[in-house]
Amino acid sequence: MEEKLGLYIHIPFCVSKCNYCDFNSYPLEQNKVEKYLAALQLEMASYREILEYNMKKIDTVYIGGGTPTCLAGKHLAYLFDYCLSLLPRKPGGEFSLEANPGTLDRAKIKLLKKAGVNRISMGLQAWQDRLLKGLGRIHDLDEFIDSYFLLKEEGFTNINVDLMFGLPGQTMDDWAESLTKLVELNPQHISVYSLKLEEGTELFNLFQQGKVGLPSEDVEIEMYDYALDFLTEKGYKQYEISNFSLPGYECQHNLIYWEHQQYLGLGAGAHSYFNGYRYSNYNSINDYIFHLERGRLPIETKEAINLQRRIEDTIILGLRLNKGIDLKELAEETGEDLILLYDEKLERLKKRGLIQFNGKNLSLTRKGLLLSNQVFLEFIC
Amino acid sequence: MSEVSQRQKKIRNFSIIAHIDHGKSTLADRLLEYTGTLSKREMSEQVLDKMDLERERGITIKAQAVRLEYKAEDGEVYELNLIDTPGHVDFTYEVSRSLAACEGALLVVDAAQGIEAQTLANVYLALEHNLEIIPVINKIDLPNADPDRVKKEIEDVIGLDASDAILASAKDGTGIKDILEAIVKKIPAPKGSEDESLKALIFDSHFDPYKGVIAYFRIVSGRIYPGMKIQLMATNKQFEVNEIGVFRPHMVLVDELRAGEVGFLAAGIKNVKNCRVGDTITDAERPAEEPLPGYKKITPMVYCGLYPVETNDYDLLRDALEKLELNDASLVYEPETSVALGFGFRCGFLGLLHMEIVQERLEREYGLSLIATAPSVIYEVLKKDGEKLRIDNPVKLPPVQEIEAIYEPYVEANIMTPSNFVGAVMELCQEKRGEFKNMEYLSENRVVLIYHMPLSEIIYDFFDKLKSRTKGYASLDYQFLEYRASNLVKMDILLNGEPVDALSSIVHKDKAFYRGRALVEKLRSIIPRQLFEIPIQAAIGSKVIARETVKALRKDVLAKCYGGDITRKRKLLEKQKEGKKKMKQVGSVEIPQEAFMAVLKIE
Numbered sequence: 001m002e003e004k005l006g007l008y009i010h011i012p013f014c015v016s017k018c019n020y021c022d023f024n025s026y027p028l029e030q031n032k033v034e035k036y037l038a039a040l041q042l043e044m045a046s047y048r049e050i051l052e053y054n055m056k057k058i059d060t061v062y063i064g065g066g067t068p069t070c071l072a073g074k075h076l077a078y079l080f081d082y083c084l085s086l087l088p089r090k091p092g093g094e095f096s097l098e099a100n101p102g103t104l105d106r107a108k109i110k111l112l113k114k115a116g117v118n119r120i121s122m123g124l125q126a127w128q129d130r131l132l133k134g135l136g137r138i139h140d141l142d143e144f145i146d147s148y149f150l151l152k153e154e155g156f157t158n159i160n161v162d163l164m165f166g167l168p169g170q171t172m173d174d175w176a177e178s179l180t181k182l183v184e185l186n187p188q189h190i191s192v193y194s195l196k197l198e199e200g201t202e203l204f205n206l207f208q209q210g211k212v213g214l215p216s217e218d219v220e221i222e223m224y225d226y227a228l229d230f231l232t233e234k235g236y237k238q239y240e241i242s243n244f245s246l247p248g249y250e251c252q253h254n255l256i257y258w259e260h261q262q263y264l265g266l267g268a269g270a271h272s273y274f275n276g277y278r279y280s281n282y283n284s285i286n287d288y289i290f291h292l293e294r295g296r297l298p299i300e301t302k303e304a305i306n307l308q309r310r311i312e313d314t315i316i317l318g319l320r321l322n323k324g325i326d327l328k329e330l331a332e333e334t335g336e337d338l339i340l341l342y343d344e345k346l347e348r349l350k351k352r353g354l355i356q357f358n359g360k361n362l363s364l365t366r367k368g369l370l371l372s373n374q375v376f377l378e379f380i381c
Numbered sequence: 382m383s384e385v386s387q388r389q390k391k392i393r394n395f396s397i398i399a400h401i402d403h404g405k406s407t408l409a410d411r412l413l414e415y416t417g418t419l420s421k422r423e424m425s426e427q428v429l430d431k432m433d434l435e436r437e438r439g440i441t442i443k444a445q446a447v448r449l450e451y452k453a454e455d456g457e458v459y460e461l462n463l464i465d466t467p468g469h470v471d472f473t474y475e476v477s478r479s480l481a482a483c484e485g486a487l488l489v490v491d492a493a494q495g496i497e498a499q500t501l502a503n504v505y506l507a508l509e510h511n512l513e514i515i516p517v518i519n520k521i522d523l524p525n526a527d528p529d530r531v532k533k534e535i536e537d538v539i540g541l542d543a544s545d546a547i548l549a550s551a552k553d554g555t556g557i558k559d560i561l562e563a564i565v566k567k568i569p570a571p572k573g574s575e576d577e578s579l580k581a582l583i584f585d586s587h588f589d590p591y592k593g594v595i596a597y598f599r600i601v602s603g604r605i606y607p608g609m610k611i612q613l614m615a616t617n618k619q620f621e622v623n624e625i626g627v628f629r630p631h632m633v634l635v636d637e638l639r640a641g642e643v644g645f646l647a648a649g650i651k652n653v654k655n656c657r658v659g660d661t662i663t664d665a666e667r668p669a670e671e672p673l674p675g676y677k678k679i680t681p682m683v684y685c686g687l688y689p690v691e692t693n694d695y696d697l698l699r700d701a702l703e704k705l706e707l708n709d710a711s712l713v714y715e716p717e718t719s720v721a722l723g724f725g726f727r728c729g730f731l732g733l734l735h736m737e738i739v740q741e742r743l744e745r746e747y748g749l750s751l752i753a754t755a756p757s758v759i760y761e762v763l764k765k766d767g768e769k770l771r772i773d774n775p776v777k778l779p780p781v782q783e784i785e786a787i788y789e790p791y792v793e794a795n796i797m798t799p800s801n802f803v804g805a806v807m808e809l810c811q812e813k814r815g816e817f818k819n820m821e822y823l824s825e826n827r828v829v830l831i832y833h834m835p836l837s838e839i840i841y842d843f844f845d846k847l848k849s850r851t852k853g854y855a856s857l858d859y860q861f862l863e864y865r866a867s868n869l870v871k872m873d874i875l876l877n878g879e880p881v882d883a884l885s886s887i888v889h890k891d892k893a894f895y896r897g898r899a900l901v902e903k904l905r906s907i908i909p910r911q912l913f914e915i916p917i918q919a920a921i922g923s924k925v926i927a928r929e930t931v932k933a934l935r936k937d938v939l940a941k942c943y944g945g946d947i948t949r950k951r952k953l954l955e956k957q958k959e960g961k962k963k964m965k966q967v968g969s970v971e972i973p974q975e976a977f978m979a980v981l982k983i984e
Contacts, residue, residue: 006944008944008945010945193940193941194938194940196939196940196941217935217936218935220936221935221936241938241940241942242940242941254943256944257942257943257944257947258942263944265944265945269945270944270945271944271945271947271948272944273944273947278947278948280945280948301948303948313947313951316951316954317942317947320942352912352913354912369938370935370936370937370938371912371934371935371936371937371938372937372938372939373937373938373939373954373957374912374934374937376954377954377957377958377961380951380954380955380958
């Protein structure tokens with residue numbers, strides 16, 4: 001497999017936190033943003049040296065958050081012109097940016113376009129305003145539609161939209177409507193996620209107190225199945241457990257994660273997998289800035305990935321993809337006899353109808369998609 | 382018996398009788414401190430309770446003996462031997478032997494709580510041995526202390542004169558001197574001639590890896606010295622004494638111990654089973670004609686299977702049991718095989734507490750991860766062909782058609798409770814197949830109820846229920862009564878159509894339906910959903926009496942897994958895997974460890 005290197009940049013600011021979110025994000029404060037960008041610039045400069053020394057160039061860029069588009073135009077410009085520009089990149093690579101419908105206007109979109117952003121990922125989550133409200137989203141449906149057409153008008157031809165199912169108060173009809181209406185807009189890429197209650201979030205607490213109810217597991221499964229059938233019928237190909245795209249529009253950056261290629265994560269709380277290590281930056285903006293200002297990389301945790309671990313992770317991540325994983329290729333690459341190692345387990349999983357083998361690649365069956373953890377467990381030592 | 386010699390006049394041997402939490406250990410500490418046996422600095426809190434477990438549970442398991450030197454008000458220095466006693470119903474026999482080694486006892490009662498069933502049982506034991514009893518009302522510093530009520534209770538319930546009961550607080554040191562003076566003045570000095578043949582009562586022992594068994598004894602007559610050849614009268618084994626000594630409280634060697642004294646000996650005894658509590662040590666050259674009375678070979682009352690979670694740990698478990706056995710003469714075990722659990726051991730215990738202690742020690746001290754099957758009593762089975770069997774494992778019960786009768790052990794239970802809970806306690810006892818025998822008002826608001834009931838019901842969940850229905854106020858004591866014929870059946874549990882032997886139990890026929898129902902429901906809640914549907918059935922013979930289903934797992938997926946999620950999601954998977962590893966694979970079903978104890982915990 002051709003070696004690739006992804007770059008992720010974390011912008012940990014949001015206008016306000018959604019009630020289901022446990023991501024690393026902070027309320028937007030101009031003064032904080034400037035300090036943060038200055039620190040990010042320092043981190044970029046360090047990585048410039050590292051990449052030059054390793055003679056490596058970036059294939060894909062993904063700017064996520066938080067909400068990158070909540071930054072003011074001048075701050076976004078600073079991010080592109082004084083930070084990102086420091087790193088060596090291969091020309092023509094995918095350049096994604098996460099956008100929130102409530103934070104886009106024409107000027108900002110022009111600026112993104114000018115900076116070379118060629119893929120936009122927007123969180124819609126649901127077509128129904130009452131559900132959006134229940135999640136604490138800052139936008140309504142109309143704002144999403146406006147943003148979507150603005151993006152198209154300004155020439156964006158690769159747009160992803162996130163939808164969620166298993167939401168408080170969401171019915172099967174709501175879900176079908178969300179999918180149908182979204183597909184009418186014809187985005188190139190759709191991600192569908194089941195809501196996971198994360199401890200410590202507002203929604204989690206509301207649920208614990210019995211103030212919101214969630215659809216049953218059976219309904220959730222029905223929703224997932226429905227999405228699979230519906231999107232396939234509409235020409236969207238599933239290529240990962242939660243991801244669908246029109247042919248040729250798979251997210252190149254995310255494929256790097258699932259194909260267990262290397263990536264650098266810059267910004268507070270960002271994770272990297274590089275030169276045999278998985279490591280992560282300090283979550284707290286203050287810690288992140290503190291270390292960079294003193295000339296150190298802001299790395300909080302670091303873990304060496306040995307061969308065994310690399311094999312396991314490669315399988316677990318690779319199986320998320322519909323194309324699956326070529327065990328023979330992995331065996332040759334690592335020098336381990338994986339067939340012998342996993343033979344018994346593979347047989348058992350095959351018998352249960354969770355995995356399939358097409359002569360080259362091993363992949364999850366449709367039943368296996370929803371039970372993927374049960375499959376992954378077999379590959380963990 | 383002979384005259385008290387001048388030497389013996391200055392010896393006092395005594396125990397402390399107290400309910401758990403009534404402050405025995407703290408009181409023992411104060412006595413040690415006051416007599417200078419240990420300085421405050423030397424004392425780690427509560428010297429007498431050696432094992433961590435004991436300290437955590439506040440229960441003394443192993444009796445110990447300490448020699449205190451006390452200069453009394455009369456100017457003489459007395460040798461006081463404090464013989465500690467265990468405080469739980471499982472260890473009644475050990476208590477009786479410790480008491481038999483004394484001439485007196487301190488009866489310690491909590492000034493706020495009053496007398497409890499276990500205390501009462503032990504006081505009766507002490508009275509049987511004609512011990513002089515000195516009532517001590519402890520914790521008088523508590524705001525809700527009511528010493529007058531407790532005094533009256535001691536008089537009404539036990540019939541002891543409590544007018545000069547000592548008011549004490551072991552916590553702040555009040556009354557310690559009064560206690561020591563009372564020991565000297567009231568408890569009789571030991572009798573027994575040092576010229577007669579040796580008779581010494583073994584009241585405890587422990588195993589020392591270098592010296593072998595250390596036996597704790599009280600000399601009733603004769604003398605003992607290093608180099609002496611001794612004989613243990615119950616086991617008829619002979620040994621040569623290597624060393625003798627006393628506890629102060631550290632072991633101090635001495636040249637000789639004589640009638641009336643308390644001490645320890647080491648004689649190269651390899652196994653505590655050769656040196657049983659209650660046995661009599663005598664002089665091998667000049668043996669006593671009769672052993673001391675009261676020796677009993679104690680037999681386990683409760684059995685359970687212990688299996689390593691990891692099959693490979695079988696040898697470790699065997700080694701650990703061998704080591705524990707060196708210290709614990711009442712632990713018995715033999716290898717057993719279970720279809721469900723593989724190779725393990727059927728272990729016998731004095732009671733539930735003893736069982737829990739052994740399990741915890743195996744897990745804690747030997748790092749083992751164990752599966753325990755639900756405890757069972759010993760059933761006696763008379764077969765139609767006249768053969769008699771003792772069944773310590775439900776699996777061994779012969780087929781129904783071969784059985785003439787099944788007998789189960791009954792106990793006499795003494796339950797002490799505040800009178801407002803009498804109704805609740807009686808109801809509970811009825812539910813547990815108890816047979817009402819007697820009820821006695823100990824005072825206006827305290828009652829003792831006497832029931833005859835099956836031991837199996839007591840080990841089931843009786844104690845927990847008793848505590849919860851009486852807000853923790855009732856206390857329980859019981860002793861074996863007899864075997865009685867009962868209408869009992871074996872109930873099997875089938876998972877996915879396959880019987881799981883380790884989940885079988887013997888139940889009363891009238892309760893089988895209810896228990897079966899409750900057990901399958903409980904198992905349904907314990908067994909996690911798996912990749913296929915799992916029927917759970919309770920059956921008697923071939924007749925299914927209850928059924929539940931664990932639905933197949935349909936969804937176990939992490940929707941999002943991007944660069945920043947990998948480490949975290951992997952940790953989740955590792956945790957999930959860890960949990961899976963702890964489960965026992967029976968056929969194709971994974972069963973969590975607690976399922977095997979579920980039989981006990983059903984409502």
